[in-house]
Amino acid sequence: xxxxxxxxxxxxxxAANRGLDVSAAVARVLDSHWYxxxxxxxxxxxxxxxxxxxxxxxxxxxxxxxxxxxxxxxGVGAGDSVVCVANAGFYGSTAARSVGAVPVYVDVxxxxxxxxxxxxxxxxxxxxxxVITTHLYGQLSDIDRIAGLxxxxxxxxxxxxxxxxxARRAGKMAGSxxxxxxxxxxxxxxLGAIGDGGAIVTGNDELASRLRTLRQYGWSSKYQVSCxxxxxxxxxxxxxxxxxxxxxxxxxxxxxxxxxxxxxxxAFQQLPLLCPVSxxxxxxxxxYVVRTPRRDALRSHLRxxxxxxxxHYPIPDTRQPAYSAFNVPQTLPVTDAASxxxxxxxxxxxxxxxxxxxxxxxxxxxxxxxxx
Ligand SMILES: Cc1ncc(COP(=O)(O)O)c(C=O)c1O
Numbered sequence: 001x002x003x004x005x006x007x008x009x010x011x012x013x014x015a016a017n018r019g020l021d022v023s024a025a026v027a028r029v030l031d032s033h034w035y036x037x038x039x040x041x042x043x044x045x046x047x048x049x050x051x052x053x054x055x056x057x058x059x060x061x062x063x064x065x066x067x068x069x070x071x072x073x074x075g076v077g078a079g080d081s082v083v084c085v086a087n088a089g090f091y092g093s094t095a096a097r098s099v100g101a102v103p104v105y106v107d108v109x110x111x112x113x114x115x116x117x118x119x120x121x122x123x124x125x126x127x128x129x130x131v132i133t134t135h136l137y138g139q140l141s142d143i144d145r146i147a148g149l150x151x152x153x154x155x156x157x158x159x160x161x162x163x164x165x166x167a168r169r170a171g172k173m174a175g176s177x178x179x180x181x182x183x184x185x186x187x188x189x190x191l192g193a194i195g196d197g198g199a200i201v202t203g204n205d206e207l208a209s210r211l212r213t214l215r216q217y218g219w220s221s222k223y224q225v226s227c228x229x230x231x232x233x234x235x236x237x238x239x240x241x242x243x244x245x246x247x248x249x250x251x252x253x254x255x256x257x258x259x260x261x262x263x264x265x266x267a268f269q270q271l272p273l274l275c276p277v278s279x280x281x282x283x284x285x286x287x288y289v290v291r292t293p294r295r296d297a298l299r300s301h302l303r304x305x306x307x308x309x310x311x312h313y314p315i316p317d318t319r320q321p322a323y324s325a326f327n328v329p330q331t332l333p334v335t336d337a338a339s340x341x342x343x344x345x346x347x348x349x350x351x352x353x354x355x356x357x358x359x360x361x362x363x364x365x366x367x368x369x370x371x372x
């Protein structure tokens with residue numbers, strides 16, 4: 001790295017928000033003096049539901065609340081078990097634990113690192129209360145098969161779409177195949193707010209109505225608590241206005257992300273790296289993650305060459321210390337191997353061609369004898 005070259009970050013809000021000035025959207029809310037559950041939230045919910053292709057969107061305060069309220073709406077509670085993966089940052093586990101349920105982990109597919117449908121089929125025999133499948137890194141899981149298995153077993157399914165806004169297969173969008181789809185609008189997400197935000201989508205009228213009640217103290221009408229387990233978890237008007245402004249750019253920004261992923265995949269073809277298996281519409285490149293047993297050395301090399309990296313995620317849910325007394329010791333070969341080998345490279349909208357080329361050159365120079 002020359003002295004004038006800045007470090008390439010793993011994500012840049014400056015680059016991603018370039019050309020998407022949200023000040024008018026924010027000003028509109030300030031001028032209205034209406035901050036909670038107003039027209040911006042109602043409009044965003046209707047626009048996002050339409051984008052995903054489902055009847056209802058219920059916005060909430062963040063993606064973890066979306067998962068927790070989703071489980072509650074499905075009737076999952078104390079002592080129930082929830083099947084999920086253990087390589088997706090503990091968010092599904094947090095939600096399961098917060099309703100008093102016990103996560104039951106299944107391994108992931110070697111190629112996509114998303115839920116292995118064969119492992120799910122075996123886990124369904126124990127009749128869990130729900131399943132959460134995570135579309136990790138922006139890669140849709142094997143959602144048709146997973147939804148089919150859950151339907152046949154009579155077990156409700158949640159899609160965790162926090163990293164997969166806009167991913168689709170055969171025209172069917174992330175969040176539209178299960179009973180419930182959950183989204184986060186954390187600022188680095190493919191659709192990011194300027195603070196926390198989240199949403200739940202569903203095609204089921206009854207679930208939507210229960211979710212609207214649960215997100216606001218369990219109220220069916222003001223001060224009338226008709227549903228147990230309610231909370232305050234609302235998206236605010238400013239975040240909704242910002243998200244409305246950014247939603248029309250989502251597909252274009254996903255294309256940009258995917259284009260970067262394609263360039264990387266092509267450039268790394270001959271290198272001893274495992275790269276994302278898809279750069280089609282079922283992958284929105286929320287994160288570009290490669291796998292190498294020399295992960296730590298590669299990270300040091302890239303840092304020295306001005307390229308930031310991160311690890312998503314270094315600790316499987318099965319090994320998180322806070323739950324070591326509760327978790328049954330479990331070996332998940334693909335999950336465990338991934339946590340030791342995954343490394344995320346910079347991939348975000350607004351990343352320049354020169355930055356992409358610099359990342360490629362830096363990665364290639366770590367493997368000097370391969371692929372030249
Ligand atoms: C896969 C996944 N699920 C859930 C969440 C939780 O979202 P939030 O941070 O908005 O609570 C995240 C956010 O990082 C995520 O990546």
